[in-house]
Amino acid sequence: MTLKNRIEDQLDKLTQPSTKELKQVLQSLNISLEDLQPYLQSPEGKPYYRKLLYQNEAVELLVMNWSDMECAPHDHGNSKGWIQVINGTSVNTIFEVKDQQLPQEIFHREYREGSFFFAPKKGVHKMKKGSKENLVTLHLYSPPIQGMMVYDLEKCAACVVSDECGAWWPDHIRQKVKEMQLK
Secondary structure: OOHHHHHHHHHOOOOOOOHHHHHHHHHHHOOOHHHHHHHOOOOOOOOEEEEEEEEOOOOEEEEEEEOOOOOOOEOOOOOEEEEEEEEOEEEEEEEEOOOOOOOEEEEEEEEEOOOEEEEOOOOEEEEEEOOOOOOEEEEEEEOOOOOOEEEEOOOOEEEEEOOOOOOOOOOOHHHEEEEEEOO
8 A cells, every 4th residue: 555545544534633532643654765765755845844744624735844944933713733843853842922022932852763743732842853763754733734823933023824835934925824923
């Protein structure tokens, strides 16, 4: 069975998956670095390159391979999801956000190959490579991410980004859905 068939076989069934169900499905896919190799490309000056592997109304599955840059603090809108470290080590930093204020870093934690960690609705975090090894992560979100908020801590600003933008400050005006100053 091809990777595409394995993914469709598991994810086509999901309609409104619970947090537990999302993790179980991601684990059951049993995806390896070798499976993902054809989908990995250079991040080209960004924190990561991402490739959408699957999407329906209920879920989306993405693979990301990381550069040496960290992504910006961001949330996933009204989506929740699980992140699996396929290769390397990820440093995940969690932030607290109070209304219209700059996010404050609470803690960070390293996750090694094979680890899973949860991204809650409206939870703000940032990620980066934690070792010299290539970092590759697999992300399963429900529903598919829309309305992601990205924070620029130096500019004291936040921006809801379009679906084509990742967890970095938008390069083009068309990627900015809404921008706001923070206190």
